[in-house]
Amino acid sequence: MRMVDLIARKRDRGELTKEEINWMIGEYVAERIPDYQMSALLMAIYFNGMTNTEMAAFADAMLHSGAVLDLSAIDGVKIDKHSTGGIGDKISLILAPVMGALGVSVPMISGRGLGFTGGTLDKLEAIPGFNVEMTTDNFIKQVKEHHIAIIAANKEVAPADCKLYALRDVTATVESIPLIASSIMSKKISSGINALVLDVKTGSGAFMQKEEDARALAKALVAIGSAHGVKTRALITDMSQPLGVTIGNSLEVAETIAVLNNRGPKDVHDLTVILASHMLVMAGKTDSIEAAASLASDVLRDGRAKRAFKQLIADQGGDASVVDQPQKLPRAKYRIHVKAEAGGYVTAINAKELGLVSMQLGGGRKQAGDALDHSVGLVLHKKVGTPVTSGDTLATIHSNTKQIDALVRDARNAFAIGAEAPEKKPLIIDVLEPDK
Ligand code: URA
Numbered sequence: 001m002r003m004v005d006l007i008a009r010k011r012d013r014g015e016l017t018k019e020e021i022n023w024m025i026g027e028y029v030a031e032r033i034p035d036y037q038m039s040a041l042l043m044a045i046y047f048n049g050m051t052n053t054e055m056a057a058f059a060d061a062m063l064h065s066g067a068v069l070d071l072s073a074i075d076g077v078k079i080d081k082h083s084t085g086g087i088g089d090k091i092s093l094i095l096a097p098v099m100g101a102l103g104v105s106v107p108m109i110s111g112r113g114l115g116f117t118g119g120t121l122d123k124l125e126a127i128p129g130f131n132v133e134m135t136t137d138n139f140i141k142q143v144k145e146h147h148i149a150i151i152a153a154n155k156e157v158a159p160a161d162c163k164l165y166a167l168r169d170v171t172a173t174v175e176s177i178p179l180i181a182s183s184i185m186s187k188k189i190s191s192g193i194n195a196l197v198l199d200v201k202t203g204s205g206a207f208m209q210k211e212e213d214a215r216a217l218a219k220a221l222v223a224i225g226s227a228h229g230v231k232t233r234a235l236i237t238d239m240s241q242p243l244g245v246t247i248g249n250s251l252e253v254a255e256t257i258a259v260l261n262n263r264g265p266k267d268v269h270d271l272t273v274i275l276a277s278h279m280l281v282m283a284g285k286t287d288s289i290e291a292a293a294s295l296a297s298d299v300l301r302d303g304r305a306k307r308a309f310k311q312l313i314a315d316q317g318g319d320a321s322v323v324d325q326p327q328k329l330p331r332a333k334y335r336i337h338v339k340a341e342a343g344g345y346v347t348a349i350n351a352k353e354l355g356l357v358s359m360q361l362g363g364g365r366k367q368a369g370d371a372l373d374h375s376v377g378l379v380l381h382k383k384v385g386t387p388v389t390s391g392d393t394l395a396t397i398h399s400n401t402k403q404i405d406a407l408v409r410d411a412r413n414a415f416a417i418g419a420e421a422p423e424k425k426p427l428i429i430d431v432l433e434p435d436k
Contacts, residue, residue, distance in 0.1 A: 003027070003037045010044035018057040025061035029159050035167055042164070042173040050178035052223075058178060059224050062186035065160035069136060069192035071107060074144050077283040078105045079195040081275055082184050084217060085117040085174075087205035087351040088242035090252040092120045092150070094259050094272045094300075095279075097308035100148035101299040104283045107143045108150040109157060109191045111165060111183075113364045113372070115174035115207065116355035118249065121152050122363075123256075126249035126330060126374035130318035142315050148308065149315070158187035166368045175207045181220040188230070195231040195282045197275055198222070202429065203240030205351025211236070211429065218432045226434045233278055236429040237271065241349040241384045244268040247358045248377015250329045251398060257326050260306040271427055273297055278431070330375035332361075332398035338411045343390045345421040346382050353414035354378055354395075357407050361399050373400060378411065385421050 001023050006016055016024075024041070027033045050058065071078050079099070083089050092110060099106045110132075112119035121132045132152045134142070142149040153162040161183050168174050168183075188196055198221050201207075202214035218234035225232025244265040246255040258264040259272070277292035286292050299305045306323060313320040322328045358364065362373030379396045382388055394415050397407065 003033050003041070007037060007040045007044060010041060010048060013048045015051055016054055021054065021057045022061045025065055025160050028163065029065045038164070038167060039171045039173070042168060042171060042179065045179060046173045046176045049176070055178040055181060055220060056224065056227065059182035059185050062158065062160040062164070062182050063189050063228070065186070066155070066157050066190060067136070068190050069107070069140070069157060071140060071143070071192035073140060074105050076105060077195055078107055078143075078193045079197070079279050079283045080106055080108050080188055080191065080193045081197045081199060081279060082188055083199040084180060084184065084201050085114055085207055086201040086239040086243060087117060087355040088244045088247045088252065089118065089201070090123060090244065090256050090268065091199065091272050091275060093123060093253065093256040093309070094268070094305065095276055096148045096150060097260070097305045097312060098272060098276045098296050098299055099279060100146060100308040100312065101304035102280065102285065102295055103147060104280065104285060105143050106148045107139065107191050107193060108148065109153055109187045110150050112152070113359075114165065114169050116352050116359060116364070117205070118247070118252065118355070118358070118363070120150065122372055122374070123249045123252050124150060126253050127313055127318040127322055128328070130313060131316050134316070146311050146315055148312055150312070153187045158190045161187045169365060170368050177213070177217050177220055180207060180217060181224060185221060185224040185228075189225070189228045193230060196225055197278045197282065198232065198234040199275060200234050200236050201239035202236060203238055203351065204349070205242060205355060206239040215430070215432075222432055222434055231282055232434065233282060234432040235275065235278065236432070238425050238427050238429060239351060240425055242351045242354060242380060243271065245380045245383070246377060247354055248361070248363050248398060249372065249374040250331070251377040251379060253322070253329055254326045256309070257323055260300065260309055260323070262301060267427060269300065273300070274428060332375040332400050334399050334402050336397040336399055336404060336408060337393045338395040338397060338408055340388045340390055340392045340394050340415070340417060341412065342417050343388055344417045344419050346384050346386050346388055346415055347418040347422045348416040349384055350414040353410055357397070357411050357414075360407055361397070361404070376400060382415065385424060387421075388417055
């Protein structure tokens with residue numbers, strides 16, 4: 001087989017066979033297919049899509065590019081959650097400790113920033129010393145002892161996603177249903193879990209900006225999970241504005257700590273509790289979503305989730321004292337205010353634009369392997385529906401460069417201001433299960 005022929009076939013809207021897909025993924029992981037050829041194939045898939053049969057084969061080949069972990073040494077249901085990516089989405093950092101505090105095992109294989117969105121691993125690495133690389137034995141040991149561990153895909157587990165994820169990030173090939181579905185499901189299934197809750201985002205800060213596309217992605221994710229015997233449920237959730245009030249790695253860790261101290265934004269708290277509730281029911285902890293929600297709210301309120309977060313940080317080599325002293329997190333040199341030029345109500349916030357501002361400050365990668373500046377980002381002072389007077393501060397940019405006029409202008413333009421407050425959007429748009 002020749003990679004150039006497979007690229008040409010996808011370019012011309014043809015279909016790849018299972019054998020060709022297996023060969024291609026195997027050769028790519030073995031470094032016998034170069035990134036430039038794989039980039040061309042990814043772009044052809046981006047434009048021309050894949051059939052359901054191709055997508056299933058792609059996900060399967062990526063899943064079997066490495067080991068599928070055997071978690072039988074850990075008692076009970078092993079469950080995880082994954083988001084399709086959004087702006088200000090720090091939910092995993094709070095949700096994993098909530099589940100850990102309730103004794104539910106969450107072996108989490110997460111991602112880094114992708115496209116214009118941030119990533120759980122980059123956020124955790126804003127905590128001094130936090131290590132997301134771990135041997136499989138240590139990963140299993142940590143989950144067995146303390147219920148939660150959060151690591152990166154690696155050479156052993158989901159190596160194909162490890163390479164393709166980094167390549168898609170810098171080749172503008174992220175927003176593709178087959179590529180997102182196979183990326184997420186290959187790494188999640190290879191972690192050896194029994195059940196999975198997916199947070200499929202839709203809106204201006206999501207890869208699937210239209211609800212119908214988010215629904216198609218959710219269906220694809222649930223179908224792949226079910227085909228591999230993983231109980232999978234997808235929640236379609238609102239990403240029409242950033243989640244919470246912070247964007248940027250260190251700032252989002254600080255907001256995580258605020259939520260764990262019951263001082264965080266309501267949307268972040270509520271989405272965490274809703275996702276935790278579905279996970280608790282699927283893990284068999286309780287029968288009803290309402291009872292599960294009260295269990296999750298309790299551990300947030302009484303500090304047990306905060307203790308579990310400290311334990312997670314300590315287990316992974318990080319400085320857990322940041323939880324009591326968030327001022328120890330990396331801080332940018334300058335605070336630059338973005339002021340409103342008109343009065344009224346915030347009618348919309350283009351979350352993607354704010355994500356791009358954060359990336360350009362140094363919070364995201366322009367090329368594979370770029371080092372990040374964890375200290376930079378934005379704090380929002382106004383969210384959709386808030387009244388604004390001309391001259392009010394809409395957001396504060398945390399930057400290590402003083403002259404960022406173009407970014408200030410981009411951030412200001414991300415806020416739409418109108419005469420009337422818009423209707424409030426629900427946080428949860430739908431819940432999809434295999435039989436729906
Ligand atoms: N999360 C992933 O792991 N992969 C994607 O492609 C998008 C979100």
